[in-house]
Amino acid sequence: xxxxxxxxxxxxxxxxxxxxxxxxxxxxxxxxxxxxxxxxxxxxxxxxxxxxxxxxxxxxxxxxxxxxxxxxxxxxxxxxxxxxxxxxxxxxxxxxxxxxxxxxxxxxxxxxxxxxxxxxxxxxxxxxxxxxxxxxxxxxxxxxxxxxxxxxxxxxxxxxxxxxxxxxxxxxxxxxxxxxxxxxxxxxxxxxxxxxxxxxxxxxxxxxxxxxxxxxxxxxxxxxxxxxxxxxxxxxxxxxxxxxxxxxxxxxxxxxxxxxxxxxxxxxxxxxxxxxxxxxxxxxxxxxxxxxxxxxxxxxxxxxxxxxxxxxxxxxxxxxxxxxxxxxxxxxxxxxxxxxxxxxxxxxxxxxxxxxxxxxxxxxxxxxxxxxxxxxxxxxxxxxxxxxxxxxxxxxxxxxxxxxxxxxxxxxxxxxxxxxxxxxxxxxxxxxxxxxxxxxxxxxxxxxxxxxxxxxxxxxxxxxxxxxxxxxxxxxxxxxxxxxxxxxxxxxxxxxxxxxxxxxxxxxxxxxxxxxxxxxxxxxxxxxxxxxxxxxxxxxxxxxxxxxxxxxxxxxxxxxxxxxxxxxxxxxxxxxxxxxxxxxxxxxxxxxxxxxxxxxxxxxxxxxxxxxxxxxxxxxxxxxxxxxxxxxxxxxxxxxxxxxxxxxxxxxxxxxxxxxxxxxxxxxxxxxxxxxxxxxxxxxxxxxxxxxxxxxxxxxxxxxx
Numbered sequence: 001x002x003x004x005x006x007x008x009x010x011x012x013x014x015x016x017x018x019x020x021x022x023x024x025x026x027x028x029x030x031x032x033x034x035x036x037x038x039x040x041x042x043x044x045x046x047x048x049x050x051x052x053x054x055x056x057x058x059x060x061x062x063x064x065x066x067x068x069x070x071x072x073x074x075x076x077x078x079x080x081x082x083x084x085x086x087x088x089x090x091x092x093x094x095x096x097x098x099x100x101x102x103x104x105x106x107x108x109x110x111x112x113x114x115x116x117x118x119x120x121x122x123x124x125x126x127x128x129x130x131x132x133x134x135x136x137x138x139x140x141x142x143x144x145x146x147x148x149x150x151x152x153x154x155x156x157x158x159x160x161x162x163x164x165x166x167x168x169x170x171x172x173x174x175x176x177x178x179x180x181x182x183x184x185x186x187x188x189x190x191x192x193x194x195x196x197x198x199x200x201x202x203x204x205x206x207x208x209x210x211x212x213x214x215x216x217x218x219x220x221x222x223x224x225x226x227x228x229x230x231x232x233x234x235x236x237x238x239x240x241x242x243x244x245x246x247x248x249x250x251x252x253x254x255x256x257x258x259x260x261x262x263x264x265x266x267x268x269x270x271x272x273x274x275x276x277x278x279x280x281x282x283x284x285x286x287x288x289x290x291x292x293x294x295x296x297x298x299x300x301x302x303x304x305x306x307x308x309x310x311x312x313x314x315x316x317x318x319x320x321x322x323x324x325x326x327x328x329x330x331x332x333x334x335x336x337x338x339x340x341x342x343x344x345x346x347x348x349x350x351x352x353x354x355x356x357x358x359x360x361x362x363x364x365x366x367x368x369x370x371x372x373x374x375x376x377x378x379x380x381x382x383x384x385x386x387x388x389x390x391x392x393x394x395x396x397x398x399x400x401x402x403x404x405x406x407x408x409x410x411x412x413x414x415x416x417x418x419x420x421x422x423x424x425x426x427x428x429x430x431x432x433x434x435x436x437x438x439x440x441x442x443x444x445x446x447x448x449x450x451x452x453x454x455x456x457x458x459x460x461x462x463x464x465x466x467x468x469x470x471x472x473x474x475x476x477x478x479x480x481x482x483x484x485x486x487x488x489x490x491x492x493x494x495x496x497x498x499x500x501x502x503x504x505x506x507x508x509x510x511x512x513x514x515x516x517x518x519x520x521x522x523x524x525x526x527x528x529x530x531x532x533x534x535x536x537x538x539x540x541x542x543x544x545x546x547x548x549x550x551x552x553x554x555x556x557x558x559x560x561x562x563x564x565x566x567x568x569x570x571x572x573x574x575x576x577x578x579x580x581x582x583x584x585x586x587x588x589x590x591x592x593x594x595x596x597x598x599x600x601x602x603x604x605x606x607x608x609x610x611x612x613x614x615x616x617x618x619x620x621x622x623x624x625x626x627x628x629x630x631x632x633x634x635x636x637x638x639x640x641x642x643x644x645x646x647x648x649x650x651x652x653x654x655x656x657x658x659x660x661x662x663x664x665x666x667x668x669x670x671x672x673x674x675x676x677x678x679x680x681x682x683x684x685x686x687x688x689x690x691x692x693x694x695x696x697x698x699x700x701x702x703x704x705x
Contacts, residue, residue, distance in 0.1 A: 068280045072273030075301030079310040088218040092199035094191045099184035100211035105173045116144040118202050151188045158240045187254045222355045229355035230379040233262020266496045273301035300566040307343035307561045315696045316346040323689035331374040331677035333381045333538045339546035339671040341587040342555030351376040373640050382500040385535035389634030390455045391658050392530030397448050399483035400463045401599040405475050406448050414458035416442035435461050452606025453615045457529050464528025465521050477524050481507045486593050487544040488554050495557040506533035542673035549662040551600050556588035608665050619687045622695045626665040631682040632658030654678050659686035
């Protein structure tokens with residue numbers, strides 16, 4: 001038994017030693033693995049903390065630091081006396097930045113639903129069929145979800161990178177995913193004009209609303225609304241189709257507003273100011289913790305001072321409204337200017353609109369109210385093409401005198417009616433065309449001064465087109481067109497307002513190109529009394545009257561007096577401030593007309609005669625003030641009249657009422673033009689409006705003195 005015991009013990013010892021070796025190998029292998037892991041971690045730590053430390057430090061800083069824009073206050077617009085017409089007021093906006101939203105779709109929905117509750121608005125569209133709790137309103141009520149989808153859709157429609165919907169996701173999350181991929185930090189405005197208490201409540205919920213921010217922005221408040229809306233215009237978001245263009249100019253399409261219409265548009269570059277830049281530190285929710293560095297301060301926009309006399313503007317609007325009621329006219333214009341400088345003192349266009357609506361948000365009912373054939377959004381003083389009627393006779397008179405077609409002693413007889421034979425059928429009385437004067441009894445023999453005072457059609461028919469029976473040769477269409485263009489017709493005046501139209505001065509070549517017909521004597525007759533193919537704007541017509549008033553200088557009408565920076569330093573015009581502290585106005589001269597002082601004097605005498613007893617504008621008289629004026633009654637047939645059936649054959653055409661004036665005659669300081677659409681006789685409907693305005697203007701001067 002002992003002999004067998006030794007081998008067994010040896011075997012056990014060998015097995016124990018082998019197990020020890022195996023365990024040791026395992027320990028070694030495990031140790032090597034652990035060592036390898038630590039070497040790997042050490043290597044990565046070495047890469048992170050030593051080799052690539054600067055790269056990762058920069059990356060971390062980029063994640064926590066970002067460049068922030070400091071908005072620039074928009075410049076203020078004042079009247080000529082320094083009365084502010086607009087101001088900037090704070091407004092709360094709720095915005096959404098996709099980069100900070102939860103990654104999961106359900107998380108995004110939870111944030112939006114919570115936000116809708118805080119904003120007291122539906123999450124999805126209200127007022128759908130079967131919704132018994134929908135509010136009674138003519139306006140569609142959009143839920144927060146639909147508002148966000150609309151914002152995203154507008155962006156996607158202008159981008160080539162959007163590939164459309166995915167079958168497994170709804171529209172909102174597809175759009176959000178797309179924007180996260182191309183511009184995750186873009187700010188989307190969800191609601192504007194949020195009440196202060198509600199905005200603070202949303203801000204306090206920042207932890208539960210990742211990606212939602214409350215911003216305070218400056219918005220425009222137009223202090224006088226409709227009174228000056230046609231002149232000031234308004235600001236609006238940047239159109240989606242123009243975003244790329246404005247981004248290149250430094251605008252942020254998500255938050256910036258641009259001037260649209262009026263001075264806000266024309267002087268956008270001056271009013272907008274220059275944004276500042278700063279580096280801010282933010283947390284993981286995108287909330288700003290501190291300002292790290294201010295790179296540049298914002299520079300407020302310049303302030304624009306208009307030539308507008310606010311009180312005169314207010315009275316002119318009231319007088320025009322009364323005149324429109326008396327004439328049963330749906331549209332009207334009243335403009336007052338300084339004929340010696342081209343300054344616009346008042347410009348009223350009715351109907352009009354309240355430009356504050358564009359700040360608050362245009363509703364469906366607003367658009368329906370503006371869907372009027374007389375276009376309330378249009379400044380009719382510069383955008384209407386109209387026949388001026390007999391006011392244009394001052395142009396014919398001045399032209400004929402300078403071209404020596406007329407002399408101070410030339411007389412024409414007005415029998416009340418003349419007949420022009422048809423040149424193709426001269427012996428057929430049935431084909432002859434009659435031309436009548438407004439005074440069917442006739443004015444008898446008149447010189448140019450009397451013809452202007454009495455607004456005699458026959459006199460100006462003959463002056464413009466000649467009269468074969470007496471062998472008198474008139475101006476002809478070529479000379480009329482030439483001088484009409486010198487008076488500023490047929491091209492824009494250059495006033496600092498958008499949407500001005502040129503009007504049109506016809507010629508024989510124009511008629512041949514347009515209608516394929518030759519110019520006729522009847523066309524010249526109609527042109528000579530401001531009708532036919534001629535079209536002008538009210539501002540063009542008044543500017544031509546100014547040329548008569550000041551003796552031959554065609555000024556560029558101006559609505560802006562000067563521009564200053566935020567400190568009050570004059571930037572436009574460069575002439576600076578005068579010794580009395582006032583800013584001198586710099587007139588813009590287009591050109592001087594080649595008409596003698598004697599001829600201007602004759603035209604002014606005729607206009608003064610019109611405004612005196614026995615003249616067509618005698619109702620305009622103001623005690624103690626010498627006034628020169630010219631009435632106009634223009635027949636028309638436009639789209640509105642055609643639709644109403646007012647242009648039917650056999651019916652008298654409807655008529656616009658016009659009147660233009662300046663005073664005092666000796667040294668004019670104010671000129672006026674009144675236009676009443678479908679207003680009837682200018683002498684009975686437009687003249688009383690001008691009388692009210694002139695009486696107020698000169699009465700105010702006497703009260704102040």
